Structures are given as structure tokens and as C-alpha cells.
Amino acid sequence: MSRQMAPVDEQVAILMSGVDYGDDRLRKEMERELRARLAEDRPLRVYLGIDPTASSLTLGHTVPLRKLRQFQALGHHAIFLIGDYTALIGDPSDKNKLRPMLTQEDIAHNEQTYFAQAARILDSTKTEVRHNSEWLGKLSFPDIISLMSKFTVAEMLRRDNFRLRFDAGDAVYLHEFLYALMQGYDAYALECDVQVGGTEQLFNLMAGRKIQEDAGQRPHVPVTLPILVGLDGKERMSKSKGNHIGVNDSASDQYGKAMSIPDGAVMDFFVLATNLPRTELPSVQALLGRDPMAAKKLLARTIATEFHGEAAATEAEAEFERTVQRREAPGEIPEHAVVPGTPLIDVIVEAGLAPSRREARRLFEQSAVSVDAEAAGLDATAMPGTVVQVGKRRWLRLVAL
Numbered sequence: 355m356s357r358q359m360a361p362v363d364e365q366v367a368i369l370m371s372g373v374d375y376g377d378d379r380l381r382k383e384m385e386r387e388l389r390a391r392l393a394e395d396r397p398l399r400v401y402l403g404i405d406p407t408a409s410s411l412t413l414g415h416t417v418p419l420r421k422l423r424q425f426q427a428l429g430h431h432a433i434f435l436i437g438d439y440t441a442l443i444g445d446p447s448d449k450n451k452l453r454p455m456l457t458q459e460d461i462a463h464n465e466q467t468y469f470a471q472a473a474r475i476l477d478s479t480k481t482e483v484r485h486n487s488e489w490l491g492k493l494s495f496p497d498i499i500s501l502m503s504k505f506t507v508a509e510m511l512r513r514d515n516f517r518l519r520f521d522a523g524d525a526v527y528l529h530e531f532l533y534a535l536m537q538g539y540d541a542y543a544l545e546c547d548v549q550v551g552g553t554e555q556l557f558n559l560m561a562g563r564k565i566q567e568d569a570g571q572r573p574h575v576p577v578t579l580p581i582l583v584g585l586d587g588k589e590r591m592s593k594s595k596g597n598h599i600g601v602n603d604s605a606s607d608q609y610g611k612a613m614s615i616p617d618g619a620v621m622d623f624f625v626l627a628t629n630l631p632r633t634e635l636p637s638v639q640a641l642l643g644r645d646p647m648a649a650k651k652l653l654a655r656t657i658a659t660e661f662h663g664e665a666a667a668t669e670a671e672a673e674f675e676r677t678v679q680r681r682e683a684p685g686e687i688p689e690h691a692v693v694p695g696t697p698l699i700d701v702i703v704e705a706g707l708a709p710s711r712r713e714a715r716r717l718f719e720q721s722a723v724s725v726d727a728e729a730a731g732l733d734a735t736a737m738p739g740t741v742v743q744v745g746k747r748r749w750l751r752l753v754a755l
Contacts, residue, residue: 362392365428371632372421372625374553374580388575391547398547400425401433403486403540404472405441406465407456411472412598413627413657414582414591418550419475420629421579425548426477433482433544434472436465439490440540443533471601474661489543490536501535504568505561510534513557538562546574553578554590582626587616596713599627605662609670610678610747612654617646620653628656678746687741691755698723698734698742701752707744717744 359365366389375381391398402422404415426432441461456464469483493501510531511517519526534557541549541562549559556578563573581590584597591598599611615623624630624638642649651671658667690705699714702723708714715732717723723730724743738754 359392359395359397359429362389365392368424368428369421369577372579373577375556375576375578376553384575384577388548388577391575398425398430399433399545400430400548400550401435401484401540401544401546402550403435403437403440403537404468405437406461406468407441408593409464409467410593411468411601412591412593413601413623414584414598415472416475416601417579417582417626418552419472421550421577423475423477425550426480430548431482432476432480433484433546434469434476435540435544436468436483436485437537437540438462438465438485439487440533440536443529443536467602474601484544486536486540486543490539493539498532501539501565502532504564505531505535507531534558534561535565538565541574542566542569542571545571547572548575548577550577550579552581554581580622580626583619583622585611585614587619593709596709599657601661605658605666605670606673606747608661609654609658609667609674612657613650613674613678615650615653617642617650620646620649623653624656628653629660630656674747677749687749687751689751689753692736692738692752693755694735694737696736698725698730698736699732701736701750702742702744705750707742707748707750 366385369388370381370385373381373384375384400422402418404411422432422434438458438461441456441464442458469478469481473481511520511526516526516530537555537558538561541559542565549562551559556576559574559576559578563576566573583589584591584595585599586597589595589597593600599608603611612623620642621635621639624635630638638649638652641652654674655667655671658670662670688705690701692701699711699718702708702714702717703711708717714723718730718732718734721729722745723734725734725737725740727743730742736752738752740752742750742752744750
């Protein structure tokens with residue numbers, strides 16, 4: 355006897371909510387295909403792949419993760435794919451330039467806690483975890499040639515990012531073309547019914563349909579979600595750009611970062627990056643128009659609560675009000691041992707108050723670094739007994755090594 359799933363109309367309403375293809379005709383076709391799969395009254399094989407190009411996931415990653423969780427909650431089989439082989443190239447879909455290539459050592463380091471972070475959204479006990487090195491690592495050179503023979507250069511250059519680079523005279527490297535083929539092969543290897551991803555990955559997902567169909571499989575249904583912008587409200591959220599909220603960030607950091615989001619991006623965050631009931635969105639929209647600060651606090655509190663619980667979110671809000679709104683020092687300031695005379699820029703990077711020397715230099719140039727409440731220059735050195743503040747929310751008490 356087949357397993358009884360929820361009514362098809364109910365599932366479609368949930369699973370197609372928030373989905374965006376950039377084309378109404380394509381949306382209708384994909385919804386029709388999804389409805390046909392759901393009518394088979396069986397758990398579908400649904401996968402989401404994420405490349406470990408950085409060591410932590412961001413709220414941007416949680417957008418497709420939340421959709422995968424919806425499939426999971428409806429009784430479908432969720433597969434979390436760690437793209438340890440696709441990460442060797444890096445997805446060019448959202449890039450207007452060549453991605454820096456990672457080593458296998460970089461990738462192995464980055465992926466160590468990936469599933470643990472994803473499990474903050476997914477039900478870990480009901481999620482299958484795979485790595486695409488399992489099958490991509492076994493392909494022979496003739497296999498790769500056969501895969502490449504299914505696509506033309508013209509098809510690749512129709513992608514906006516490749517075409518823009520090509521027209522501008524910028525280099526487009528052959529290995530970048532392989533990414534869509536590799537992701538497409540993942541869909542075939544997993545024999546998936548549905549693949550979840552971002553709208554920028556639609557080309558890759560459609561390539562998967564082509565590879566599946568060529569191999570005699572029924573092509574999967576792509577389910578694509580809008581891209582979450584970063585804290586600047588403009589570019590895509592990315593750890594490398596420093597405009598992100600991390601899944602593993604503390605409640606205080608999540609709250610403080612959320613409060614820096616421009617007013618125009620607040621509703622996108624509510625819709626894409628929280629579990630706030632859709633029925634409450636109109637009242638939030640009204641609050642945003644009436645009192646933007648209150649709306650941002652609600653967003654920040656919602657994000658921190660979902661990852662850390664209500665008590666931690668309440669404390670994060672109190673700390674924000676104390677340190678940012680009233681400009682008081684936090685009650686507890688982390689200590690960092692230093693050798694007197696060490697360049698302060700090095701201390702800031704070492705203590706994790708800036709992700710790189712380049713970012714730390716930018717903070718100094720913006721007068722965002724102070725020592726004992728006095729602005730510090732790039733030539734500043736570390737002195738035990740002083741308190742360093744970086745930006746509005748990061749503090750450090752220096753002690754002797």
C-alpha cells in the first residue's frame with residue numbers, strides 16, 4: 355500500500371510559495387510537473403547542493419534550506435549534498451569574474467561543520483547527506499568528453515554572467531563551463547525528482563534535466579528561490595564580501611547585524627530568511643512604514659530567536675540598546691592577550707574582529723577603530739590594559755601575554 359501523503363493542492367500551495375523562475379510560463383510548467391509527481395502519492399527525492407567555498411553558512415544559504423525543510427515536513431526524502439568536487443571550480447552563476455580556485459585541503463576544512471549548521475534548519479534524523487566526489491571523482495576523461503558533447507558553447511555564452519564578461523573582453527575559462535555539467539550530473543547520480551536552488555542557478559538546474567533525460571531518467575523539477583541580499587541591501591549575501599549574517603553567529607552578532615539592514619531590504623529578510631507566518635507580513639509591512647526602527651528590532655529578534663531561543667534574543671536586544679543606542683560599554687568584554695607594541699591591525703584580525711587585514715585597514719580608514727574611546731590610526735599599537743572598540747558592536751580588552 356502506498357504511503358498517504360498530504361493532499362496535492364495543499365502541498366503545491368506550500369512548496370510553490372516564494373518560488374521564482376523569472377518567467378511566468380516556466381513557472382506554470384514546473385508547477386504542472388511538480389503536481390504530477392505529487393499525485394503519485396509517494397515521497398519524492400529532493401536535493402539541495404551547497405559548495406563548501408567558505409567555512410560557515412549564511413542566512414542566504416537558509417533560503418533554499420527552508421524550502422528543503424518544507425518538502426521534508428511533508429514527508430518527502432531530503433538529500434543535503436555537499437559539493438566537495440563542484441567547489442573545486444566554484445559556481446560562476448552569480449559572479450562577474452573568475453572565482454579563486456580552492457584546494458582540496460581548503461574544501462575539506464570548510465565542510466567540517468556544514469551539515470551541523472544545515473541541521474539547524476533541517477531535521478537531521480531524516481536527512482541523507484552525500485558528497486558529489488562519490489560520483490564525479492570516478493568519471494573518466496571519455497566520460498567528461500561525453501558529458502561536454504551534450505552542450506554547445508553558444509548555450510554557455512547565453513548565460514548573462516559569461517556573456518557580459520565575454521562582451522567586455524574579460525577572460526572566460528573553459529573549466530567554468532564544466533560547473534553546470536557537474537551539477538547536472540549530480541541530479542542524474544542522485545536520481546532526484548526535485549532540485550532546490552537559487553534563481554541564479556536555474557541554468558545549472560536545467561542542465562541537470564537535460565542530462566537526466568539523455569540518460570533515460572525522467573527530468574527533475576527545479577524549484578528556485580530568490581537571492582537574499584546582504585547587509586548592504588544591494589549585493590548578494592556572501593561571507594567573502596563581509597555582508598553576511600552567519601548561521602553560527604552569536605545571538606548578539608545576529609541581532610546587531612540585522613539592525614544594520616537598510617529599510618528597503620527589511621521585508622525581503624522577513625520573507626526569505628525567517629519562519630514568520632505569512633499571515634503576519636501585512637502587519638509587519640505596516641509597522642515598517644510607521645516605525646522602521648521597531649520593524650528592524652522585530653526582524654533582529656526573530657532571527658536571533660530562531661537560532662538561539664527567546665532568552666538569548668532578549669539579551670541580545672538589551673545589549674544592542676545598551677552599547678549602540680546608549681553608547682555604553684557592554685557588561686562583559688572579551689579579553690585578548692597581546693605583546694606590547696604589536697600592530698593593532700594584526701590584533702584585530704587575530705581576535706576575529708575583522709575577517710582580513712584588508713577589511714581591518716578599511717575600518718581604520720573609516721575611523722571605526724578606537725582605543726579607550728579615542729580614534730586609532732593605522733600605526734596604532736597594542737597596549738595591555740586598554741579597551742579596543744571596532745565598529746559599534748565589537749569590543750576587546752587587551753591584557754599582557
